[in-house]
Amino acid sequence: MASPFLSNTTISFSSSLSSSSLPRIAPSIPFSSIRSNSTPRRILTVRSKIREIFMPALSSTMTEGKIVSWVKSEGDVLSKGESVVVVESDKADMDVETFYDGILAAIVVGEGETAPVGAAIGILAETEDEIAEAKAKAASKSGASTPSAPPPAPAPGAASTPAPPKSTPAPAAPTVAEGPRKTVATPFAKKLAKQHKVDIESVVGTGPYGRITPEDIEAAAGLSPSKKNVGLAVVVETKPAAPAKAPAASAAPSSLPPPVPGSTVVPFTTMQAAVSKNMVESLSVPTFRVGYPVTTDALDALYEKVKPKGVTMTALLAKAAAMALAQHPLVNSSCKDGKSFTYNSNINIAVAVAINGGLITPVLQDADKLDLYLLSQKWKELVEKARAKQLQPQEYNSGTFTLSNLGMFGVDRFDAILPPGQGAIMAVGASKPTVVADADGFFSVKNKMLVNVTADHRIIYGADLAAFLQTFSKIVENPESLTL
């Protein structure tokens, strides 16, 4: 064996793992040594006596591996088939065995260090005479990569040996730079960013407190948002969001911005997606609208009186609507199948509220039966629960009639979209001093608010709505009955 050898002949002796069989065993049989007899690259023409041990590709997705431990130390005699080193891939720890007899001359990549697939991690010499040469080679290997490389430590383990140049494909997401702007991304968002090679710094967070959500990464990576198993199931649970006191309308779907250059696409939150779905569904219902001016002086006076007792305007309006509905059960009904009326035994008033960037409709159940104070109490609880994302499904989906009030923003009239499954929705505008002329021609100033009801014309006709509105108006104009 004194024939000249080519020290640069590199034989991947750790490539004894046929890569085709790997994915099957990939996740974890760290202890079982893996044997494979089919190694295509094994046909050798030149036999080398100094061989490099390569970082093997232990799975189809592996790009780099970490040395868990060297089973053998420098100077150990190896025989074919013995485990030499334990390598951690992205999937598992695996023993890597030698394919040749020889002596482990040098460890190039120490325990705990990482090397790309194919890089030399150790040097194998055939005879003792070649150890020195092999060591020199190892030193040059590591020396070339790291200028300050110490010679390979003779101690077993040789943890001090520096790693060879890592052609690491640079961690996809650069580590968050500590700067004035702190990027906050959720754990899954970070994972996705790494997976899809999205620079997390370039993503604008749309989540609560401006954090980057998995949806943001998916949008940035140009993926359609993955379906969220859990998210869908708890779809109406509110998401905490920046405490923006946006009006309800802001949550309603406006047409998406046209694809102007520089525009950003922000995916819906689950709640917004639910709103969107409902709104599109509403298009299948033939609706019409009837408006009615209602004088509110008496109601305003009553409100001033009961306000200290914790009664809110919402409760007053809900109560008034409920009492009117009690007299007009048709308006409280719904059309489920396009063939019949479904009369609801309870009058449950859903009230639309803007909450944390979303829109939700907590329901005041049996609003006609509860007194004003209980109703106000109940309303407070519901709003608190909605804020805390603790509404139970029946607390937001059991409405039979919806009330939407934008009066507090000064909106004088608006038009509401009928939510699927209900017969009518009432849009309430602001109450404003209005000059009115009575039958005798006398002018006076009265507070008037415009009420606009949208209804399903399959079951509720114009006259029905008009009669209902008349009753409602009477109740509001003579609100004493509300406190009974």
Next chain:
Amino acid sequence: MHSICFQATGVPRSNYIFDSCSPALAVSKPINLRFCGLRKEAFGFSGLAHSSSGRVRFSSRGHSKKVSASAESNGSPPKSFDYDLIIIGAGVGGHGAALHAVEKGLKTAIIEGDVVGGTCVNRGCVPSKALLAVSGKMRELQSEHHMKALGLQVSAAGYDRQGVADHANNLASKIRSNLTNSMKALGVDILTGVGTIVGPQKVKYGKVGFPDNIVTAKNIIIATGSVPFVPKGIEVDGKTVITSDHALKLESVPDWIAIVGSGYIGLEFSDVYTALGSEVTFIEALDQLMPGFDPEIGKLAQRVLINPRKIDYHTGVFATKITPAKDGKPVIIELIDAKTKEPKDTLEVDAALIATGRAPFTNGLGLENVNVVTQRGFVPVDERMRVIDTNGNLVPHLYCIGDANGKMMLAHAASAQGISVVEQVTGRDHVLNHLSIPAACFTHPEISMVGLTEPQAREKAQKEGFEVGVAKTSFKANTKALAENEGEGLAKLIYRPDNGEILGVHIFGLHAADLIHEASNAIALGTRIQDIKFAVHAHPTLSEVLDELFKSAKVKAAALSHGPVSEPVAV
């Protein structure tokens, strides 16, 4: 005591079965006989047959309890006591002790200031198992890949948070009433109020606003348990910064929750929260996640339980300050480097769960009245759970079990310690072998362990000069696991090749928590690998994973012709 026991050498350090020389146990424990019977069948041909026949002989001996009881009271002035045994704290430890005490004929009372069942039943193991049962099912139903492989189709799985929370709560109240009823049925007096030791063999108890009652007992067991430990700087508001006590009520499922501590509690909650749709960030002070586990198991567990899930982590950091969400701000967590103490990072999350361990609940116990000072809150005890006073002397007739002594903070360890104490006060010396107590973490899949980890075993081996062997089997090779499509898992055996002694067993895989007992019983009974490997396991079952494990161990030939008796593993 030793005098009546002719296997005296084995007694002081032994555990359960080897103490069957005690007359009291032998009379009242049919379990012994049954076990021996099994051995006879299974190992009739093995070396162990000798020892089992020996035990049968002990079992049939009939010393009466009275003999030992009077021996016990020797030296103390004849007094009349209200009870033979008073247990302060009706958790799982106190309950186990009470039941065993009644079985031994002791007049027993248990004092409880809160609800029967303690932490485990009301705020710990029990409700958490309900949540984990839900998370396990959610995981299965959500894993489209898994379902498809089984040929199942399931449309989007969902859950009702309140329904899940109710399940946990209902389970706790059911177990609580079971516990209460079992004690009442046996005639254990349940005394309501906070128990305080007022002097030797004397306890006062009473509800706030009512006059105290004083009761005396021949022996007293402290079993007051523990409460969640909250490091300083962390403000718990019960809503956004919570402990396991709050988390078990599942009042909310935050979008993003930080879990401080990656031990059992943290790990189990990460399983629950991620299954219910939360994202999780672990904060661990040590350099590695899951520091208590065998490193190899921990690594595999991390690959399965952490890496593929919506979880990230910060290791080697302390959370020095955690501020609950308020004024429109999220929960803010300030991290410092655990070593350099320099500020490292600030996290903003929706909620934080403090799972940094548990602190003993021993305040107000009146320990000063018997000259006992706690150590970091723990009641100092010897290996027989006897309380040690400030001068290093034993306090007569006073014992402390469970989390309050901090030896091994597990419900079943507390119960085992309680039974051990009852054995002692009824005249049979007994030392519990803590290395035979199994532990489990109920993630999906589960993790379980008993005895030493590999590094611990290697350290011990170096000190004592023996060799360590490690054997492993995979769940992938197990028919039942594959039938369930749950082949992910590993069982690991750490043993002595020279004599076949089992030093530790660690399992990660489907139903690991149920599988560990074959190993823990073997350790407790001193069964060697060369003997247990002949035990038969039903096919196809998961238990074959352990069967394989024992069979793959390489015990040296010399050990196979060992002497007649396998000595129990020393504590």
